[in-house]
Amino acid sequence: AQKITQTQPGMFVQEKEAVTLDCTYDTSDPSYGLFWYKQPSSGEMIFLIYQGSYDQQNATEGRYSLNFQKARKSANLVISASQLGDSAMYFCAMRELDRGSTLGRLYFGRGTQLTVWP
Amino acid sequence: DGGITQSPKYLFRKEGQNVTLSCEQNLNHDAMYWYRQDPGQGLRLIYYSQIVNDFQKGDIAEGYSVSREKKESFPLTVTSAQKNPTAFYLCASSRRDSKNIQYFGAGTRLSVL
Numbered sequence: 001a002q003k004i005t006q007t008q009p010g011m012f013v014q015e016k017e018a019v020t021l022d023c024t025y026d027t028s029d030p031s032y033g034l035f036w037y038k039q040p041s042s043g044e045m046i047f048l049i050y051q052g053s054y055d056q057q058n059a060t061e062g063r064y065s066l067n068f069q070k071a072r073k074s075a076n077l078v079i080s081a082s083q084l085g086d087s088a089m090y091f092c093a094m095r096e097l098d099r100g101s102t103l104g105r106l107y108f109g110r111g112t113q114l115t116v117w118p
Numbered sequence: 119d120g121g122i123t124q125s126p127k128y129l130f131r132k133e134g135q136n137v138t139l140s141c142e143q144n145l146n147h148d149a150m151y152w153y154r155q156d157p158g159q160g161l162r163l164i165y166y167s168q169i170v171n172d173f174q175k176g177d178i179a180e181g182y183s184v185s186r187e188k189k190e191s192f193p194l195t196v197t198s199a200q201k202n203p204t205a206f207y208l209c210a211s212s213r214r215d216s217k218n219i220q221y222f223g224a225g226t227r228l229s230v231l
Contacts, residue, residue, distance in 0.1 A: 004160070033217060043206060045161075045222035052217065091160055095218050103149055103168045104218040105176070108160030 003027065004092050004109035012115050013082045020067070021077040021112045023092030029053075033095035033104065034075040036066065039111070040088040048090075051075060082116045089113050120145045124209050124223035130231050131196065131203060139194045139226045141209035150192035151210040151220060154178060161208060167192055168214060196228065204230050 005024045013019040025034065034051040051059045051066045059066045067076040075094075079086060089111045095104035122143045131137045143150065149168050153161040163176030167186040181200025186192055192211075196203045206227050210220040 035219070037222075043208075043225040043227070045208060045210075047219055047221060050217055050219055093161075103166070103214060105151075105163060105166060106161075106220060108162075110158070110160045 002109075003096075003107040004094055006092055006109035006112050008112045009110075010113045010115070012117060013079075015084060015116055015118050016081055018078060018080045019082055019114065021079070021090050021092075021114065023075045023077065023109060025073050025075060025092075025094045027073075027094060027096055029096050031097070034066065034068065035093040035095065035106065036064070036075075036077045037091045037093060038086075038088045039091060045091070049077070079114075084116050084118065087114060087116045122209060122211055122221060122223035124207075124226050126226060127224065129226055129228045131228060132231050134198045136195055136197050137203075137228070139196070139207055139209075139228070141192045141194065141223060142190055143192075143209075143211040143223075144190060145211055145221065146189075147211035147221075148189070148214045149212045149218070150186070151212075152176075152182070152184065152192070152194045153208045153210065155206040155208060155225075164194065164207075203228055 032053045036048040038046045049061045049064045051068045063080045065078045091111045092109045093106045125140045151166040152164040155161050165184045167173040183195045208225045209223045212218050212220045
């Protein structure tokens with residue numbers, strides 16, 4: 001079963017508008033982390049935002065916020081006031097502890113291609 | 119500036135050849151990782167290492183090998199046993215803490231001649 005599901009292959013938003021990128025996850029671990037990364041056409045993965053499973057409040061980092069709904073197992077990324085430079089692929093990821101290890105490992109979704117138009 | 123350096127940016131492999139991708143970090147991170155990305159796909163874990171001289175297989179380790187002789191370095195060798203090596207390879211590192219946020223290098227694009 002997919003651990004991370006991103007159902008939107010592509011999204012379009014006009015500059016200065018807000019956009020929500022969807023992400024649902026599947027885990028039975030009580031302790032996990034949720035991440036969003038941005039991948040521009042250059043290929044580098046850029047860390048955007050983190051949410052821990054025990055965090056009470058939704059994470060925010062500048063124009064990025066993570067809408068964490070634990071009961072629904074969703075971790076949507078909200079980008080406010082979109083900019084042309086936000087056009088990129090966005091990946092949702094989840095960290096679980098690997099068996100026999102004290103270190104978590106990441107599982108990635110397939111990504112959502114965001115296009116911001118003027 | 120602290121960061122993760124991957125080299126080369128582009129690499130070409132001939133049939134039957136082993137090639138090595140370099141990954142160096144100066145973030146003083148304990149953990150390092152290698153991922154493979156195919157077109158239109160997310161990242162898949164190849165190998166990871168928590169500490170020097172220790173590493174574990176990820177989901178797609180067959181045809182790859184790694185070493186971790188220094189904290190700063192985690193090279194990946196794509197062996198001739200890997201029949202479909204054409205992909206984008208990303209290296210990452212992280213602290214061994216509760217968040218375990220992984221930071222990535224710029225990637226190496228490997229193609230077969």
